[in-house]
Amino acid sequence: MxxxxxxxxxxxxxxxxxxxxxxxxxxxxxxxxxxxxxxxxxxxxxxxxxxxxxxxxxxxxxxxxxxxxxxxYLNLKSTSTRIINQLEILGLSEGVLAQAKSLNNLIQGSKKKKKEVDEETGEESKTVSTSRQSYTQLADNFSKILQLLATIPTYNPNLEELKLVNLIAYHTTLVESTKNVDIxxxxxxxxxxxxxxxxxxxxxxxxxxxxxxxxxxxxxxxxxxxxxxxxxxxxxxxx
Incomplete structure (x- = not known):
């Protein structure tokens, strides 16, 4: 208006x-x-x-x-990256680490291009961005990282802000902030x-x-x- x-x-x-x-x-x-x-x-x-x-x-x-x-949300991207840095030193399987990095890429706004195939010619045509950057989507992807962390027994950082319990509290703050905007x-x-x-x-x-x-x-x-x-x-x- x-x-x-x-x-x-x-x-x-x-x-x-x-x-x-x-x-x-x-x-x-x-x-x-x-x-x-x-x-x-x-x-x-x-x-x-x-x-x-x-x-x-x-x-x-x-x-x-x-x-x-x-x-x-100011510190979300840096926090997510710091989590990945912690995971990289734990000797995790490539699959688990790749899953975490994929979620981090979504939070960072990295744009992976999804190829489409023309039904008539069978050729690859235009690409579609899979970047998910709304506040709700950012919080959702961060939640998925936290769910993944909960399955990793060796994830036990010394830094208080990166401990899972504090990350969960931070995620709650993110969700509540969007809820207050909606209200x-x-x-x-x-x-x-x-x-x-x-x-x-x-x-x-x-x-x-x-x-x-x-x-x-x-x-x-x-x-x-x-x-x-x-x-x-x-x-x-x-x-």
């Missing part, structure tokens, strides 16, 4: 307050429609302001969760829907009601009146 769009939401709310302040001093302003009455306009303003504020709060929470996840994003999306309904829902949203306030003022004072001229300058944007 663009920064301009977010600024437009806040401006609509601020302009609603300006509109309310203006029509409040109009002695003839006494609309027959409930949602145009001053008391209900004030309620709409408060609800709109709260909705916009909550969206920004939840957006910041989501940004913080994203930053926390980025920090959590905060879901909450943000819910608040965005709520805000958009309050501001832009047809018939009951801020935008529609603001336009109706202007129409009502024009109907009682006239299109060329200074009263209408004052509020016609207050611009609102639709979603």
């Amino acid at each position: 663009s920064k301009q769009y977010e600024t437009g939401n806040a401006k609509n709310v601020a302009d609603l307050q300006k509109l309310i302040e203006q029509v409040t001093v109009y002695t003839a302003y006494n609309p027959p429609v409930d949602n145009l009455k001053i008391v209900n306009l004030n309620t709409l303003y408060i609800n709109s302001l709260n909705a916009v504020t909550e969206v920004e709060e939840k957006r910041n929470a989501n940004k913080n969760a994203i930053h926390t996840r980025q920090q959590a 905060t994003e879901a909450v943000l999306n819910t608040k965005l829907i709520e805000r958009n309904n309050i501001l832009y829902k047809s018939g009951t949203g801020l935008y529609t009601i603001a336009q109706n306030v202007k129409k009502y003022v024009k109907s009682i004072y006239g299109a060329t009146s200074p009263e209408y001229s004052n509020i016609s300058k207050i611009k609102f944007t639709s979603s």
Whole structure:
């Protein structure tokens, strides 16, 4: 969502307050429609302001969760490589070591090319990258390395951060960081829907009601009146 769009939401709310302040001093302003009455306009303003504020709060929470996840994953590649270095001195079978290195390559982003064969000609055609680099996939591949380590009795490094129990704790941190991103994003999306309904829902949203306030003022004072001229300058944007 663009920064301009977010600024437009806040401006609509601020302009609603300006509109309310203006029509409040109009002695003839006494609309027959409930949602145009001053008391209900004030309620709409408060609800709109709260909705916009909550969206920004939840957006910041989501940004913080994203930053926390980025920090959590910073050492993943180097940690994975250090694990491989430990395994290389243990005299493991080529198969076990190759399996560990293959998982490490996926974490590092090494791109092995998988060949495809043209069904008609039988010739090798384009290649497809098998790099898996999403956060979830990175954590999954790291988990597979840890599962492999659990089957190797001789894996017992002196460094605390490379001990299996601490690697498992680190993996939990990785998984939880992505979970928090997903949770905060879901909450943000819910608040965005709520805000958009309050501001832009047809018939009951801020935008529609603001336009109706202007129409009502024009109907009682006239299109060329200074009263209408004052509020016609207050611009609102639709979603």
